[in-house]
Amino acid sequence: MEWYLPVIWAGLIGTAVAMYVILDGFDLGIGVLFPFARKEEERDVMMNSVAPFWDGNETWLVLGGGGLWVAFPQAYAVIMPALYLPVIGMLLALVLRGVSFEFRWVAKPSHRMWDIAFAGGSIVAAFLQGVILGGLIQGVAVVDGQYAGGAFDWLTPFAVFTGLAVVAGYGLLGATWLVMRTAGPTQDLGRQYAPVLLALVLGAMVVISLWTPLTVERIATRWFSLPNFFFLWPVPFAAAGVGYLVWHWLRAGREGLPFVGSILLFLLGYAGLVISTVPYLVPPHLTFWDTAAAPASQIFLLIGTVFLLPLVLGYTVFVYWVFRGKVSPGEGYH
Amino acid sequence: MEFDPVLLARIQFAFTISFHIIFPAFTIGLSAFIAVLLLLWRMTENDKFQRIARFWTKIFAVSFAMGVVSGIVLSYQFGTNWSRFSEFSGNVIGPLIGYEVLTAFYLEATFLGILLFGWNRFPPWLVTLSAVLVALGTATSAFWILSANSWMQTPAGHEIRDGIAYPLDWLQIVFNPSFPYRLAHMVNAAYLTTAVVVLAVGARYLIAGRHAEEARTMLRMAVGMIAVAAPLQLVIGDMHGLNTLEHQPAKVAAMEGHWDGNEPGDLVLFAIPDEEARTNRYEIAVPHLGSLILTHSLEGTYPGITDFPEEEWPPILNVFFSFRVMVGIGLLLIAVGLCGLYLWWRGRLFTSRWFLWSSSYMWPLGFIAILAGWFVTEQGRQPWLVYGLLRTADGISPVPGASVASTLALFVFIYGIVFSMGIYYINRLINAGPKEAPDEWPAGVPNRPLSAAEEAAREATGRPKGEGPGRAFGEQEG
Structure with missing residues (x-):
């Protein structure tokens, strides 16, 4: 019954997660790059470049998690206990780096502790988000619709690798954001680290593209069986092409395009993961349809979403537009 | 070492949500205060309103950040700690949380950016509008989250199939029986709490002889607000209590320390309830006043604790004392409001040292009352997670006790640092002044x-x- 509702909701949650990964990705990435800034003024500018946006960005995380609960309560009820420790760890890391935005300013001049909390919290949160991703791709033990594994099932070399890959990926978004939104030493910092991070991200994408089909048969079948292969082979080539363009734009001194290209790269990587796992929400056991909420519940929130999400997107765009342009040193309300 | 996962999950959730609620309560009130100040500024063109608003906006930003980060934690803890509850109730209260995110979170997060960073980029009317939208967002957030909580207290508009709740009537679900009272009680509590903080800060400045013009305005606005909101809270609280008596009589019996349902209830001012002897020790009570309040008749009866089987009892002692703390503070604040009004009328509001001095120490009172009130209503719901439908022990996640215990220790450690520093920094901002x-x-x-x-x-x-x-x-x- 109403087979399309779960598909719509999977699309919506997928969109929320993609929005989150890109938007909070660049502001977490600023935290990843924070230790590499040399001067206090540089750190001020870096932080100010994302300060008006960060809590709006993190709201997508609430929408992703909340949306999962609303639309797929069973998946939510399996994934959260299965990934209990990395999820809680990520949330605590987000607490530390989130309050640093305010505390760092109020604490001045003795704010060293919040520099460390911001950088450490951002790096740990990024890493654990990658671990959560890796843990999900690998699959979760489910018996009778309940999580049936141990506390550390997620802790594997693959999950650690995806964790590091996400740190590098967010770092790339952060670096290209600095190139686009700032000038002077922070822009140079972005220019300096973006190519390194780009190389790491592309390398990680290659490794994950080989690692997953080699260890998970379902993923190998998805990509290499016919006729799927005919439709899917452009995805990795597109990623390679975009990777080259980002490198080229960075070298050519372009300011906005490397950031756009990094977002595209993320979206392609994301698309690859979606292709690998659809239609599973909790691979390899539970699909969209297995875990869907009652149609009445999905419809009730869908009606609101149809009207509210465009509004949300509208004022998100509005706020990015009004804060456009280069961030100058000393800007802020403090 | 053996851990009781149910107790640990409860302690962890109680810990994180108690820390969290302090900040939304404050930011609901503060955002409304800032919006009113900026509107006054636009209407009167008197700059003092703008200075006061910008001063409180800095404090708002710190509080809001702490509210946001501790709130994100909660949206995931339903799943990490209460996965069976999430599955049971996801169809019904999941959408309410979804609406909270869509209608409130984005609104407040987005326009807070303009309120904080937009002063040198935008015309004053847009910043003022942003303040109004942030205030609207925080109140809307309260609407949805209290609706979801109220459904757990007084579930309605659903049916249970195969151990899972399904929605039947959304209006009944959203506007379930206890919701209007809880919403009014909590939002008013938030405004009252904020007014007390503003009062304390204004008093502090006047005592120190600093920021006199701003301090006088703060004091006048706070006293006016307390004089209205504190008595109103008593009325709303009374109506809320009557509603609870109708739907959750065991909770009211525990609140009142009322053991025997065959006797008219006394109003117990103080006692130490003894669960084993099923009576109150050291009781000081006004005979029959409990019945008069709850049944509007001196001889009226209402259920006592012993009318319920012992496995249905909430933790009597906690509910009983928390209730008295809340009501005690409520009565004190009514007295503060009346005193302030009287002094204002006599023209001595800014010069009565004793009033300023005592007011300057009152800032935590509202927060304590809010926490005590939530202890009453949440512990009073026990042993149920969803009243009458799902027991707390049946709602937890299949997570080892050791995982919950270790993350609890982390929560205590990190929240301890973050929140004590937060309060320290807010204090520093207050010292700096407008x-x-x-x-x-x-x-x-x-x-x-x-x-x-x-x-x-x-x-x-x-x-x-x-x-x-x-x-x-x-x-x-x-």
């Missing part, structure tokens, strides 16, 4: 609001002081 009014207006400045905008622009762009009116922020006096 930006001083300009001593004199230089020639060529046509009118005050425009100068204020220029001043804001200069402050924000970090140009050195001395280039016009006002002093740079950060310069403290005293």
